[in-house]
Amino acid sequence: MHEISVGINNILKDITIDFISEEAMYLARKYGYAPYMVERYLRMLGYEEALKLIESFENFRKRIxxxxxxxxxxxxxxxxxxxxxxxxxxxxxxxxxxxxxxxxxxxxxxxxxxxxxxxxxxxxRDQASLIPPLILNPEKNSITLDMCAAPGGKAAHIMLLMEDTGLLIANDISRRRSISLLSHFIRMGFKSYIVINENAIELVKKFGKEKFDYVLLDAPCSAEGGIMFDPSRKTKTSIEVLAKLVEREIKLLHTALQLVKRGGRVVYTTCSIAPEENEYVVTKVLEHYDGIEVEEPRLNYWSNGFTKFLNITFDYRVSKCIRIWPHRHFMEGYFICSLVKT
Missing domain, CATH: 3.30.70.1170 (Sun protein; domain 3)
Structure with missing residues (x-):
């Protein structure tokens, strides 16, 4: 493993779409999207399915x-x-x-x-949030880290799967958001946890390397898979902002893989359907590691990751990652990838 060096300019060069089609401009105006996002949908899915995706955001039936x-x-x-x-x-x-x-x-x-x-x-608010802890599948009496844990839904699920044994370190950089997490843990009667407030990228300095059996990284992202809950996401993330998010996500996943023990599992997940935040991030991190395997998912109800987007060929192993699409699976858009340090 080598230290990761990423830069906004390099990321922008990779992810910037050089041409916006007339079809993308038309759909962007009609539905109120940033044009580059619609062009991305067209290139990922083709016109007919991209339209189904956009319409699913407009007419999504929310299922608590x-x-x-x-x-x-x-x-x-x-x-x-x-x-x-x-x-x-x-x-x-x-x-x-x-x-x-x-x-x-x-x-x-x-x-x-x-x-x-x-x-x-x-x-x-949606079923998709239940899936990453199921993929992580932590055992009883394990030492587990949730790197970006607030408001606590996935962490609560981890506690159940561990049967409130071992230890869960629930970290979040925001003290305010952590109050919600802590209140849920107290309400639900959990005891085998510690809540901390640290910048997750700096956690290796706090704990050292290879300290955890399991690590969940629910990375802060554009939340593009949740447009049905927050329509402002249609235009909120410029390509420059997206590049900054991608840079942080790469650093966070690099940190997660340093923190997990050999034989341990890291689950990387976002509530985004953008390949830039998902397959691209996993590929960039895998370039710097030997001995990391992408696991076949324990559950096989959903779609696979892309192996190519724009002019970028991703690591072939990201095809094993999970994609959840609102128009296919009737849930919030999600990406989930399980990585094991061998």
């Missing part, structure tokens, strides 16, 4: 998801209690202790029931 705290309460009993309050719940096929709300009553809200306040479940 529930993570049952099975360490504290029986999930079948929880489901019956919520159904008695007129919540209509559906099972999630790839997570047997997870549900989504088909319809909800006007009152109470899902975040104000006695069961919620007692810590029997966690509420997510």
């Amino acid at each position: 998801a529930i993570l049952c705290n099975y360490l504290r309460y029986d999930c079948d009993k929880l489901s019956k209690k919520l159904e008695n309050m007129n919540f209509v719940l559906k099972n999630i096929q790839w997570c047997n202790y997870c549900l989504y709300i088909e319809t909800a009553p006007s009152s109470p809200s899902i975040g104000s029931t006695h069961e919620y306040l007692k810590g029997y479940y966690y509420v997510y």
